[in-house]
Amino acid sequence: MNRALLPDSIEKLLPEWSSQARIVPTQIILHTIVGSALGAYNGFLKNSNLESHLIAPYVGAMWQLIPFDRSADANYRANRRPDGTGAVSIETEDNGQATIANTPWTAHQIDIIVDACVYLCRTYGIPPRLCRTPSDPGIGYHTLFGAPSEWTPVAKSCPGAARIAQVPGIIARVAAELAGTKPTPAQPAQRTFNEGEDMDLIVICEGKGIWHVQRHGAAFISAAEKNAILAAYLKASASLPEITVSEGALPGYGISA
Ligand SMILES: [Zn+2]
Numbered sequence: 001m002n003r004a005l006l007p008d009s010i011e012k013l014l015p016e017w018s019s020q021a022r023i024v025p026t027q028i029i030l031h032t033i034v035g036s037a038l039g040a041y042n043g044f045l046k047n048s049n050l051e052s053h054l055i056a057p058y059v060g061a062m063w064q065l066i067p068f069d070r071s072a073d074a075n076y077r078a079n080r081r082p083d084g085t086g087a088v089s090i091e092t093e094d095n096g097q098a099t100i101a102n103t104p105w106t107a108h109q110i111d112i113i114v115d116a117c118v119y120l121c122r123t124y125g126i127p128p129r130l131c132r133t134p135s136d137p138g139i140g141y142h143t144l145f146g147a148p149s150e151w152t153p154v155a156k157s158c159p160g161a162a163r164i165a166q167v168p169g170i171i172a173r174v175a176a177e178l179a180g181t182k183p184t185p186a187q188p189a190q191r192t193f194n195e196g197e198d199m200d201l202i203v204i205c206e207g208k209g210i211w212h213v214q215r216h217g218a219a220f221i222s223a224a225e226k227n228a229i230l231a232a233y234l235k236a237s238a239s240l241p242e243i244t245v246s247e248g249a250l251p252g253y254g255i256s257a
Pocket residue numbers: 030031032142158159
């Protein structure tokens with residue numbers, strides 16, 4: 001397997017991943033979903049020819065839907081330009097249309113967006129700067145050049161005023177990490193899980209610790225996914241308490257079995 005995937009992401013490749021045209025990523029474009037991560041994923045899966053490369057959920061690691069070296073159709077003409085370059089699109093969970101203008105990304109979402117951008121900049125040589133033109137290599141957001149524009153055929157406000165205001169800080173963090181000016185925290189010893197182990201789903205809960213979600217019957221994520229989530233958690237925050245909650249106590253993560 002030689003797919004261009006984000007390390008520690010949760011792999012949820014859409015069926016069309018292998019038929020999408022190849023691209024060389026030169027840009028990262030940030031979006032907001034207008035709804036839940038799962039709703040967007042199901043929309044891409046069942047109701048739409050569109051897709052994004054990544055989804056940043058409120059809880060847990062980044063979801064990967066399309067490999068980075070394939071086109072994802074979320075950015076109109078930036079999906080894939082005639083020279084074969086294109087944009088990596090990052091969708092992000094929000095609270096829906098009514099609050100889109102004033103719902104900032106959470107600290108957790110910003111952390112996983114920054115991590116993804118650092119990885120993409122390192123891997124593909126994307127510069128950590130705001131795109132200066134619609135084809136300029138760098139980082140941008142959907143309506144950076146207006147709407148409609150080269151990046152969207154229709155009028156829209158994506159990703160909303162509150163999130164747009166956070167973009168400069170995200171780019172600054174990415175640039176600082178790439179420049180090595182931010183120390184990497186020591187990695188605590190990591191527990192890992194084996195396939196079939198009688199361990200319930202673990203999710204990252206922002207600033208609150210590891211939540212062990214009680215669940216009966218067949219495991220619905222693999223040990224590899226659990227370990228990826230745990231690794232992302234440990235990377236983000238050491239020595240937080242562990243909390244046990246019931247499955248129903250996590251709205252927004254309720255993937256129905
Ligand atoms: Zn968008």
